[in-house]
Amino acid sequence: MxxxxxxxxxxxxxxxxxxxxxxxxxxxxxxxxxxxxxxxxxxxxxxxxxxxxxxxxxxxxxxxxxxxxxxxxxxxxxxxxxxxxxxxxxxxxxxxxxxxxxxxxxxxxCYAHSLNLALVDCIKSVQHAWDFFSLIEALYIFVSTSKAHPI
Missing domain, CATH: 3.30.420 (Nucleotidyltransferase; domain 5)
Known part of the structure; x- marks a missing residue:
């Protein structure tokens, strides 16, 4: 490489x-x-x-x-x-x-960052899309901050 x-x-x-x-x-x-x-x-x-x-x-x-x-x-x-x-x-x-x-x-x-900013702005104008991605983000935060519990 x-x-x-x-x-x-x-x-x-x-x-x-x-x-x-x-x-x-x-x-x-x-x-x-x-x-x-x-x-x-x-x-x-x-x-x-x-x-x-x-x-x-x-x-x-x-x-x-x-x-x-x-x-x-x-x-x-x-x-x-x-x-x-x-x-x-x-x-x-x-x-x-x-x-x-x-x-x-x-x-x-970076074009990827520019694309991300444009997509976020577009999603804000579509309520169902905004709700979906907000839910996915909340799930990610919940899962990533959860502590392991002994069985």
Missing amino acids: CTDIRVAEFYSLIADESKDASKKEQLSICVRYVNANSIINERFLTYVEISSQNAESLSHHILTTLKENASNPLNMVSQAYDGASVMSERCRGVQAPIKEFAPKARYVH
């Missing part, structure tokens, strides 16, 4: 942070690239438990992972994150130190 990324002519970075089941913050790091057969691939590189969600800490973890797994920083053409200011802010967000590492890497708001 890493060999494919290292020989890819171009690649893109995708990173996002979220809480795992135990409520610990984690950063997932993926790359998207075109292989030698002109097939688009998206590969998960790693996830890192993070203690701080500031731009310095997040960019440190991303850069460390990229240096271990990716090739020439000049081949990175884009970086995609959610729209949070810690990621997207032009001068102090995560994108700034990544841009120093890979000068051609343009920041793009």
Whole structure:
């Protein structure tokens, strides 16, 4: 996998942070690239438990992972994150130190996050859909916070 990324002519970075089941913050790091057969691939590189969600800490973890797994920083053409200011802010967000590492890497708001925001807005206007997803969310919260009881 890493060999494919290292020989890819171009690649893109995708990173996002979220809480795992135990409520610990984690950063997932993926790359998207075109292989030698002109097939688009998206590969998960790693996830890192993070203690701080500031731009310095997040960019440190991303850069460390990229240096271990990716090739020439000049081949990175884009970086995609959610729209949070810690990621997207032009001068102090995560994108700034990544841009120093890979000068051609343009920041793009992650399309999956944009799609999610659009879907949430659409669902709010359909009462049955809103009720359904609210129930699913409530069930998830109930199940994920339930304690195991001895038999």
